[in-house]
Amino acid sequence: MKIESNIFLLPGAFFLLVAFIYGWLTDFSEMVGFPAILLTAGLALMVGIYFKMLERRHGARPEDRHDAEIEELSGDQGFYAPWSWWPLVLAAGAALSFVSLAVGWWLMVPAAIVGLVGLVGWVMEFSTGRFAH
CATH class of the missing domain: 1.10.287 (Helix Hairpins)
Incomplete structure (x- = not known):
């Protein structure tokens, strides 16, 4: 470092x-x-x-x-969620927020809700058991 x-x-x-x-x-x-x-x-x-x-x-x-x-860095580097749909929901919230800049600020509220649902869903995806969806 x-x-x-x-x-x-x-x-x-x-x-x-x-x-x-x-x-x-x-x-x-x-x-x-x-x-x-x-x-x-x-x-x-x-x-x-x-x-x-x-x-x-x-x-x-x-x-x-x-x-x-070289072999000192071998092994698992972390856990990544396979086949997760939550990044798509989060991206939809981000896209809506960028659209709100052009259309109107009122669209920021639904964009924030969709983004928050996507973020919480992605973070808590594996908190209900091993490989639960």
Whole structure:
């Protein structure tokens, strides 16, 4: 996780420096650029700090070591739901929400309901027993 954290920490520090230089050059009177660059720095630093915490918690992974072997990463990488229809319902909710931007804001309520049903269904799909649908 060292490489992943540096990918976000270094640009975060760069954007923090650039934000204050930009603010100093504009006398902190420009109300969009300085906060936008500052928020970009905050987002990058937040992700980088999270990856740094994961590095401390889990230690060095095989892909972080130079002496690692390929077979160290073999085995299950996680559980993925086969033949699930819930992502389709979630995608329908997302499509409805994007359509609501063009048609009207009133369509956002049914889109949120469909999206929430799809999200809860997908998350809770296997909570009633092994391979239950």
